Amino acid sequence: MFITKKHISRRTVLRGIGTAVALPFLEAMAPAATPLRQTAATPKSRFCGIEVVHGCAGSTEWGTNEGLLIPEKEGRDAEFGMIVKPLEYFRDYITNISMTDCGQADPWTPEEVGADHFRSAAVFLTAAHPKQTVGSDVYCGTSLDQMYAQKYGQDTPVPSIQLTTENADAFGNCGWMYSCWYMNTISWSSPTTPLPMTLNPRLAFEQLFGSGGSAEDRSIRRRLKRSILDGIAEKVASLRGELDGPDRNRFDSYLDNVREIERRIEAIEKFNAANPDRELPSAPVGVPDSWDDHTRLQMDLIALGFASETTRVATLKLGRDTSNRVFPESGSTTPFHTASHHQDVPSKILDLAKINRYHISLLAYFLNRLKNTEDGDGNLLDNSLVFYGSGMGNSNVHGHKRVPAILAGHAGGTIGGNLHVRCKEDTPQANILLSMAQKIGLNLDVLGDSTDTIAI
Numbered sequence: 001m002f003i004t005k006k007h008i009s010r011r012t013v014l015r016g017i018g019t020a021v022a023l024p025f026l027e028a029m030a031p032a033a034t035p036l037r038q039t040a041a042t043p044k045s046r047f048c049g050i051e052v053v054h055g056c057a058g059s060t061e062w063g064t065n066e067g068l069l070i071p072e073k074e075g076r077d078a079e080f081g082m083i084v085k086p087l088e089y090f091r092d093y094i095t096n097i098s099m100t101d102c103g104q105a106d107p108w109t110p111e112e113v114g115a116d117h118f119r120s121a122a123v124f125l126t127a128a129h130p131k132q133t134v135g136s137d138v139y140c141g142t143s144l145d146q147m148y149a150q151k152y153g154q155d156t157p158v159p160s161i162q163l164t165t166e167n168a169d170a171f172g173n174c175g176w177m178y179s180c181w182y183m184n185t186i187s188w189s190s191p192t193t194p195l196p197m198t199l200n201p202r203l204a205f206e207q208l209f210g211s212g213g214s215a216e217d218r219s220i221r222r223r224l225k226r227s228i229l230d231g232i233a234e235k236v237a238s239l240r241g242e243l244d245g246p247d248r249n250r251f252d253s254y255l256d257n258v259r260e261i262e263r264r265i266e267a268i269e270k271f272n273a274a275n276p277d278r279e280l281p282s283a284p285v286g287v288p289d290s291w292d293d294h295t296r297l298q299m300d301l302i303a304l305g306f307a308s309e310t311t312r313v314a315t316l317k318l319g320r321d322t323s324n325r326v327f328p329e330s331g332s333t334t335p336f337h338t339a340s341h342h343q344d345v346p347s348k349i350l351d352l353a354k355i356n357r358y359h360i361s362l363l364a365y366f367l368n369r370l371k372n373t374e375d376g377d378g379n380l381l382d383n384s385l386v387f388y389g390s391g392m393g394n395s396n397v398h399g400h401k402r403v404p405a406i407l408a409g410h411a412g413g414t415i416g417g418n419l420h421v422r423c424k425e426d427t428p429q430a431n432i433l434l435s436m437a438q439k440i441g442l443n444l445d446v447l448g449d450s451t452d453t454i455a456i
Helices: 061-065 085-093 116-124 144-152 201-209 215-223 230-240 245-274 291-307 336-340 346-371 430-439
Strands: 013-016 019-022 046-052 094-101 161-164 173-175 188-190 313-318 384-389 405-408 419-428
Touching: 013 230, 019 201, 019 230, 046 116, 046 144, 046 291, 046 346, 061 346, 085 094, 085 346, 085 405, 094 430, 116 173, 144 188, 144 313, 144 430, 161 201, 161 291, 201 245, 201 291, 230 245, 245 291, 291 313, 291 346, 336 346, 346 384, 346 405, 384 430, 405 430, 419 430
Parallel strands: 046 313, 046 384, 094 419, 161 313
Antiparallel strands: 013 019, 094 405, 384 405
8 A cells, every 4th residue: 555645734733722833844745655855845934134324434445454253265165254153063054245335225216315314214125216205105025034925825824924133113203204114124025115124022922823713713822821832631642642752852942942942032021011111111012121032032932933834934123223222232322323323433433343244143042043953954044044134234324234134944955055046236125035036946137226136
């Protein structure tokens, strides 16, 4: 007798009261005696776009000469400068692309001069120049993450998830006659449809794992303080009994991670509810005062969503433009926006570099989560493409030249890694977006102001 069908469907979801927990990829989901790489069950690439505001110290002329961000050597085995040093462990997964410009974020008319912060976020994944307006007639472009979600995210429970680490709830005119929407998000499902970003980890957790049942079911579960996993305990036990050793371990590890994140969110909510004198008094109760804790939690949620293919597409905005938040973990006590206006003084550029390096260390944390999560016949980092960068370069002059751009992951084997590509002068950042789009399966010949692809 030949076994030709999957033991467990790839789309199996364990449902309980207000719960819908999708499963990670298990070997039991592949046809018997068939290599995973030859099956339709091989996971599709995940895409994550991460925007950091205020550019980079390594994009200054002094920072470039010092190699803070941009390596001197091109090709393989290029050195990692001070800012990107935390990524050294992931060298085989890292593609550093330097010297590209985000020209669509430049002012096109005299009226637009000074509003670079308001355009940088909007341009980051769209490569489209945003319309200057404070009304509802916002206009930019469809972002790369949403192009991918529209093609490869429709068969997942959550086509895409948009997260942030700072309040982005301002509306109307945020300055220079630009709508706040342009700073509030980096995801656009169409040129006229900006997508809101989720600040509260509780809301993100419920979006990923609390979509089962009715709103009343979910309300009952939260009111009874029941875990997401409580309502599916019997189903978990039944399924676990059908799995072999490796699959069982993978299944247990995944559920442990779900429960651990839930515990962390509950602990934050409990602490904040009992301590009204918070550093962030206006933040939702589920948001920790610590930016480090908040960012790691948002990244962990993305990693879990990717592991179960609850979603294949995520964006994360690391802060709000013009934010003066202080990051003591970086070794700098200078507020972020203040540090970004360094007057090209080397000592002040190095102070900003400390903040940049700290942010990169959080990227390293995320990559570590992906690399240590099994996925098909590899790991999540093998099957993901993470784009980390900014629409701004030298923030002291609100410049958009030499913008930072780091790619991480193999995107299912389409990107090699351990590579530094130094582009020719005036190469648009949109060329990176177009190159990534083609590597993750989008049939595009042009994206925004792109002129060509880059060999990645």
